Amino acid sequence: MTERADKTIELRVLRYNPVTDEKPHHQSFTVPYTSDMSVLQGLQWIKDTIDGSLTYRWSCRMAICGSCGMMINAEPKLACHTLLRDLAPGPVTVEPLNHFPIERDLVVTVDDFVKKIESVTPWLIPKHPKPVSEGPYNQTPAQMAAYENFSACINCMLCYAACPQYGENPKFIGPAAMAILQRYDGDSRDGGSALRIDAVHGEDGVWGCTAVGACSDVCPKAVDPMHAVNQNKMNTALDYFLRFLKKRDTK
Amino acid sequence: MSERRPYVRPMPRDWWARWPFRHYTVRELSGVTIAIYAAVLLSGLVALLQGPAAWDAWRGWLASPASLVLHGALLIAMLWHVRTWFQILPKTMPKLILGGTPVPQRTITLIGTSVAVICSSALVAFVLWRPF
């Protein structure tokens, strides 16, 4: 038997239309819900029955594509992974991810985030390249454990919305980019860390982090980006000192 | 295609005083305790250099109610700092892998905190009982 949606909850959604609105404003909707409905389904109900212009991103509705990140009651969350029944009796505020420019309603600009991910050379660069005929690159469970959690990132940007240092300085490389960097740097088969070290150095690199730790708290995939950032503080310090030795070697 | 006019929301200047960052702010501020206590010890050293009268005055100040309140406050802040410092310790060190699996961060925190508690208690016991 299907459950009837006889309970309702108020969603206070931040709306912004770049053509007509000077700045964003909240709009309230009363949404009927069942116990298995997510915030994303609440938004879909609004779009289908009340206001077709409500704009938000989503795709998989199962916490794997990373599209539906938004601030739900001021916390960065995946809308498909947050149940309305857990937010009852409401009202629930639904806003676009913090620290990113708003394009329209709940959709934010992702360009900066994508550039940051690209800047860490996010692919494996084999330490010892070999032809396929020589078989796979083997790895022990311990070698895999060194990077496995960092490989679980779904690029949802919740960690950037949680990070006050990124909010203060949008140039800061930020949590997920460092988690993704560590996913490759920490891989025993990879030999590309020299290509990635520039993203780690400097004012806008890992030293912009003051160990607030909110990124790891909000991550829906237990990636622990704070650990990746702070591990790389050690790497950049070592690289800084070893650089002098390396330069002498090349002469 | 409609017009693009991305709206940038301002960052509140007092973010550090707000939930959920208050915990972080208190943790960082509790670290100032060490600097304050170092200043207390340093002033004692200066008093010692200045001679017996200054030294006695400094010891007199240590026993005053104001100093006792300060030391009580410093102790509470220090205990909080120890607790939270070991909470983030596993995030600031390289990943520990033992026998093919990562050591849980809770275990690292527990071991670190226990070592700190045991060492501090041993020191307090040593000073109170003065075996020599």
Ligand code: SF4
């Ligand atoms: S590290 Fe976690 S919170 Fe950040 S983008 Fe990846 S999955 Fe999302």
Ligand code: FES
């Ligand atoms: S819709 Fe894919 S993560 Fe929510």
